[in-house]
Amino acid sequence: DQQVKQNSPSLSVQEGRISILNCDYTNSMFDYFLWYKKYPAEGPTFLISISSIKDKNEDGRFTVFLNKSAKHLSLHIVPSQPGDSAVYFCAASVSNSGYALNFGKGTSLLVTP
């Protein structure tokens, strides 16, 4: 039962434009959300996170938005760069139940020059 869903398997964006990656979740107990980036033959790399007490978190070109009522979060990358081309995973957890992360299946982002 997939509790975290990324419904777009792939996304193509031009360099300099905004990339928006979306994620939906079903478990209302989730209170911490993360985005990971993964290149081929490497493990996922932490990108940005957000606690359920916030609705926005920014880190440089990356911003994560959380809409708890819709059980939806999104990652905005502005401006997109070719080096951002990777698979992006959304993950969620219940913070007081250990460090089990529930991942979405990922969105493959391609940023074209």
Added chain:
Amino acid sequence: KAGVTQTPRYLIKTRGQQVTLSCSPISGHRSVSWYQQTPGQGLQFLFEYFSETQRNKGNFPGRFSGRQFSNSRSEMNVSTLELGDSALYLCASSLNAGGPYNEQFFGPGTRLTVL
């Protein structure tokens, strides 16, 4: 600081065999988690260890087991391998400094192929 290391990086086994994968966390990290990545199911949580104790477990059969040693290094074992166990197995370590959540750092993974 060295990252999370996993050995071996690649492994080929046949059905019915068993396999042991190893993970060395970042120095000072006390929590180690294991994940299975397959094309169909994505990344799925297997289990998490902290101070040599399994603290959390995902929805996998008992053929999947793990342990953690006093130096925080961890191993996972899969017995009676099935074709469906072919996957990338990822280990992640975390500092567990007492906050509600700590960032997890992933290793490069072990690619297991079951023939």
